[in-house]
Amino acid sequence: MADGVKPRVKVPKKAAAGDVVTIKTLISHPMESGQRKDSSGNVIPRSIINRFVVDYNGQNVIDVDLAPAISTNPYFEFDAMIPEAGEMTFTWYDDDGSVYEEAKSIAIG
Amino acid sequence: MDFTRRETLALGAGAALMTVLPFRANAAVDDLIAEFTGGAAVADGGVDLTAPEIAENGNTVPITVGAEGATAIMVLAAGNPTPPVATFKFGPMAGAQSASTRIRLAGTQDVVAVAQLADGSFARASKTVKVTIGGCGG
Amino acid sequence: MKFKALTAVAALLAAPLAYAGGPDDDTLVVNEEVEMATKVAAPAHMSDTGIDTIMSGWHFRTDETQSLQMDDFENPSMIFVDQAVDYFETVDGTEGKSCASCHESVEEFAGLSATMPKMIDGKLTTMEDLLNSHRAEAMGAEPWKWSSAEMQALVALIGLQSRGMPMNVAIDGDAAPYWEQGKEMYYTRYGQLELSCANCHEENYGNFIRADHLSQGQINGFPTYRLKQAKLISRHNRFRGCIRDTRGETFAEGSDEFRALELYVASRGNGLSVETPAVRQ
Numbered sequence: 001m002a003d004g005v006k007p008r009v010k011v012p013k014k015a016a017a018g019d020v021v022t023i024k025t026l027i028s029h030p031m032e033s034g035q036r037k038d039s040s041g042n043v044i045p046r047s048i049i050n051r052f053v054v055d056y057n058g059q060n061v062i063d064v065d066l067a068p069a070i071s072t073n074p075y076f077e078f079d080a081m082i083p084e085a086g087e088m089t090f091t092w093y094d095d096d097g098s099v100y101e102e103a104k105s106i107a108i109g
Numbered sequence: 110m111d112f113t114r115r116e117t118l119a120l121g122a123g124a125a126l127m128t129v130l131p132f133r134a135n136a137a138v139d140d141l142i143a144e145f146t147g148g149a150a151v152a153d154g155g156v157d158l159t160a161p162e163i164a165e166n167g168n169t170v171p172i173t174v175g176a177e178g179a180t181a182i183m184v185l186a187a188g189n190p191t192p193p194v195a196t197f198k199f200g201p202m203a204g205a206q207s208a209s210t211r212i213r214l215a216g217t218q219d220v221v222a223v224a225q226l227a228d229g230s231f232a233r234a235s236k237t238v239k240v241t242i243g244g245c246g247g
Numbered sequence: 248m249k250f251k252a253l254t255a256v257a258a259l260l261a262a263p264l265a266y267a268g269g270p271d272d273d274t275l276v277v278n279e280e281v282e283m284a285t286k287v288a289a290p291a292h293m294s295d296t297g298i299d300t301i302m303s304g305w306h307f308r309t310d311e312t313q314s315l316q317m318d319d320f321e322n323p324s325m326i327f328v329d330q331a332v333d334y335f336e337t338v339d340g341t342e343g344k345s346c347a348s349c350h351e352s353v354e355e356f357a358g359l360s361a362t363m364p365k366m367i368d369g370k371l372t373t374m375e376d377l378l379n380s381h382r383a384e385a386m387g388a389e390p391w392k393w394s395s396a397e398m399q400a401l402v403a404l405i406g407l408q409s410r411g412m413p414m415n416v417a418i419d420g421d422a423a424p425y426w427e428q429g430k431e432m433y434y435t436r437y438g439q440l441e442l443s444c445a446n447c448h449e450e451n452y453g454n455f456i457r458a459d460h461l462s463q464g465q466i467n468g469f470p471t472y473r474l475k476q477a478k479l480i481s482r483h484n485r486f487r488g489c490i491r492d493t494r495g496e497t498f499a500e501g502s503d504e505f506r507a508l509e510l511y512v513a514s515r516g517n518g519l520s521v522e523t524p525a526v527r528q
Contacts, residue, residue, distance in 0.1 A: 006326055006329055006330060008320070008325065008326060008329065010320045020204030020205065021204065022204075024320050024321075026320070026323065026325075026326060027326075028326040028327075028330070033213075035190055035191075055200070055202070056202040057202075059200060059201050059202045060198075060200025060201065060202060060203075061199075061200050061202040061203050061204075062197060062198065062199055062200060062203055062208060063197075063198040063200065064195055064196065064197050064198070064208070064210075065195060065196040065198075066195050067191065067193035067194050067195060068191065068213075069186050069189055069191070069192075069193065069194040069195075069212050069213045069214075070194065070195055070210060070211070070212060070213070071168060071169045071170075071210075071211040071212060071213055071477065072168070072169075072477035072478075073323050073326060073477060074210070074211075075209075075210055075211045075321075075323070076208060076209070076210050077173075077208065077209040077210075078197075078203070078204075078205075078207065078208040078209070079203065079204030079205040079207065080202055080203065080204045081202050081203065081204045161309065161310075161311045163309060164309075164311070165308065165309050165311070165312050165474065165528035166312075166474040166475050166528045168474050168475055168477055169474040169477065170311075171311050241458030241459070242457065242458055
């Protein structure tokens with residue numbers, strides 16, 4: 001697991017049923033591309049987050065495959081439909097097998 | 110991620126070579142698009158791609174892609190050493206078939222977005238982003 | 248054909264003009280609530296510099312870079328500020344204490360960063376110095392390296408408590424000789440390129456050095472998230488980078504020379520809002 005990986009997500013606490021809400025996510029990660037060499041000329045092995053999945057009450061919102069061309073500290077912004085109250089789950093998959101998770105509940109009102 | 114001056118120059122040289130050899134660069138991008146579409150025809154337009162005309166730093170270039178009703182959108186950076194950037198798949202809870210992220214560009218080049226639309230057809234858009242290099246430090 | 252070529256040349260010439268020259272007139276409002284003073288009258292001590300308005304480096308950046316600082320969620324610095332909240336509560340050293348053992352809340356530091364660096368017990372003291380001395384004396388902990396992730400995250404967290412307040416470093420009294428030393432450095436040409444700070448940031452701000460839009464070199468937004476390094480950058484790291492780029496032998500981060508330069512450069516921003524943590528290219 002890369003050091004100090006910390007997810008941040010911005011989700012409204014409340015929405016009206018049927019609303020479309022904007023979600024923002026950011027996670028600290030070096031996204032080492034596998035293209036760089038260290039000072040002794042050895043290739044620094046690739047180490048990135050390769051997939052990011054967001055579900056709402058078990059149904060998919062967005063599923064992203066990431067390549068090394070995604071910037072350090074990957075950022076995503078997208079819209080989700082909120083038909084009823086529930087929980088939004090965020091999952092980031094690291095090349096090294098680590099999985100970082102975050103969840104936020106959204107109320108109707 | 111830090112790029113040293115040497116690495117940046119190397120990346121830039123790579124990008125320049127790609128420009129000089131358009132056939133080769135296009136081949137890599139064309140292969141990736143063919144893989145995504147299964148060889149189907151790709152129409153021009155019908156995909157929104159927002160990217161800055163000039164990026165102050167190629168390490169963090171904001172982009173937005175969207176196509177109404179799309180099931181998936183693939184983003185490629187034609188001039189990067191490896192062109193894939195990201196593929197967005199939109200699920201039933203997506204509020205819009207659009208997403209924003211921040212990407213790395215190794216130099217001035219075209220960013221390409223290919224969308225699979227609701228009817229199964231494919232459409233593409235591309236945009237040239239000029240990547241500037243810094244002051245005395247590069 | 249000839250006509251086409253000429254049109255192409257004209258387009259190439261026109262393109263840079265569209266964005267070249269001077270700072271922009273945008274207004275920096277963070278989170279749609281905190282409006283920053285990003286252009287203010289220069290402090291009295293700058294009367295002989297030819298600069299009558301001091302400006303935040305924010306005005307010299309592209310719209311895309313500017314927008315990253317206008318919303319705390321868009322601002323990648325905030326990942327590190329979040330981490331600093333954890334460091335604040337993390338016990339370290341022989342005394343079994345964290346920052347939070349003595350300081351109830353980080354909010355008690357509101358206003359502090361606007362006055363740093365300052366004289367404490369006869370020593371010119373930066374925020375990094377203050378953190379390390381408290382780590383040593385109160386916590387019995389090892390000092391942090393100047394540009395370490397922990398150090399700059401905490402400097403940013405404390406700086407954030409003063410965001411929107413005007414920079415106001417003291418340059419008189421026992422600070423005066425350090426301020427004079429810093430001023431002397433600001434106008435000294437360094438390196439094979441023989442460039443002083445003033446050559447770029449006083450005489451040529453608003454112009455381009457290659458593709459880079461020169462600012463006034465203000466430090467009111469540091470530690471700042473630089474897109475180039477994709478992390479928080481300390482003031483001294485930026486000083487070092489600038490002198491290195493003149494192809495000069497540079498001073499070390501945490502050197503007395505850079506403390507003095509930090510005081511002088513900070514004083515050239517007296518009146519600008521603290522923007523910590525800013526975002527730059």
